[in-house]
Amino acid sequence: MELERRLQILFTLEDGLGIETVVIPCKGGRTTVCVSSQVGCAMNCQFCYTGRMGLRRHLTAAEIVEQAVFARRLLSSEVGSITNVVFMGMGEPLHNIENVIKAADIMVDEHGLHFSPRKVTVSTSGLVPQLKRFLHESNCALAVSLNATTDEVRNWIMPINRKYNLGVLLETLREELRFKHNYKVLFEYVMLAGVNDSIEDARKLIDLVQGIPCKINLISFNAHSGSEFRPTSEEKMMEFRNVLAEAGCVVFLRLSRGDDKMAACGQLGKPGDIQPPRLRAPPRFQMAL
Ligand code: SF4
Structure with a gap:
């Protein structure tokens, strides 16, 4: 039997704070657990629900590993087992690099959870010094949230x-x-209508990733309450994908499946009363929102 839809697990930590973990069934019998690395996040990405919480604290290595252990136990009796781990829940993993590297080590150790390093993916929004350290100290996979083709x-x-x-x-x-x-x-690329989804963006993206061994994942944005961003249409996402594929990029398309709302990848958490500031859109994008 296979898991049919996403499973969201809520943990209450010893200090009373809450985190979320999501188990995601994928094609081909893969089941991925998406773990959190912090309570909240300090990075304030404008399209992200978790970012509105601000950072409450880092998770310990034990608190990170426990999420995968719990998910594996939960599933093993019922619907097969966890095949992949992604650090794409709440938090910027490389902002908590000590504990994330420790947790990833335990996940791949033969006396730990014994996943292949290729099956454990740590994601970052682009903390460059920590990213270098991660590549030097870990063999686990790396995902970088790119989401734009210009500095503007x-x-x-x-x-x-x-x-x-x-x-x-x-x-x-x-x-x-x-x-x-x-x-x-x-490279993760969340597609935002009128912001980063033009054919010109696709062409710029091809240039930007030249010479970097990579795969590109185009992700449909799941609008959440209070968000000024809108998702790119499926048709436009496919056009964008085709431009990349024709240029020889390895590209995947993750369309919204309707059950994605408020589950994983920057969509977790509960914003508090005091939220990080919203940033002003550059003038030429104000009409797009
Ligand atoms: S997208 Fe990731 S790094 Fe950015 S605010 Fe959200 S959780 Fe943090």
């Missing part, structure tokens, strides 16, 4: 870009991946 847009929707811009981020990957054998980074 990325500075707006992902403020971390003001510190480590697209040029610095991509040049670091280009340089570091030369020393990793058989290793591809996964």
Whole structure:
């Protein structure tokens, strides 16, 4: 028997704070657990629901590993087992790099959860020094949330870009991946209508990732309450995908399945009364929202 839809697990931590973990059934018998690495997140990505919480605290390595252990136990008796782990729940994993590397080590250790390092993916919004350290110290897979093809847009929707811009981020990957054998980074690209989804963006993306061994994942945006962003239409996403594929990029398309709302990948958590500031859209995008 296979799991038919996403399963959201809520944990209450010892100090009373809450985190969320999501178990996601995928095609081909894969089942992925999406773990949180922090309570909330400090990165304030403008399209992200979790980002509105601000950062409450880092999770310990034990609290991270426990999410995968619990999900594995929960499923093993009923619907097969967990095959993949992604650090794409609440938090910016590389902001909590000590505990994330420890947790990932335990997940791949033969005396731990014994996943293949290729099946454990740590995601980042682009903390460049920590990203370098991760590539040096871990063999687990890396995903980078790119989500824009210009600094103008990325500075707006992902403020971390003001510190480590697209040029610095991509040049670091280009340089570091030369020393990793058989290793591809996964670029995540959440598609936002009128913001980052034009054919011109697709062409710029092809140029940006030149020379970086990579795969690109185009993700449908799930609008949440209070969000000024809208999802790109499926038709437009396919056009965008086709431009990338015709240029030889390895590209996947993750369309919304209707049950995605408020589950995983920047959609978790509960914003408090005091929220990080909303950033002003550059003038030429104000009409698009
Ligand atoms: S997208 Fe990720 S890094 Fe950005 S605010 Fe949300 S949880 Fe943090």
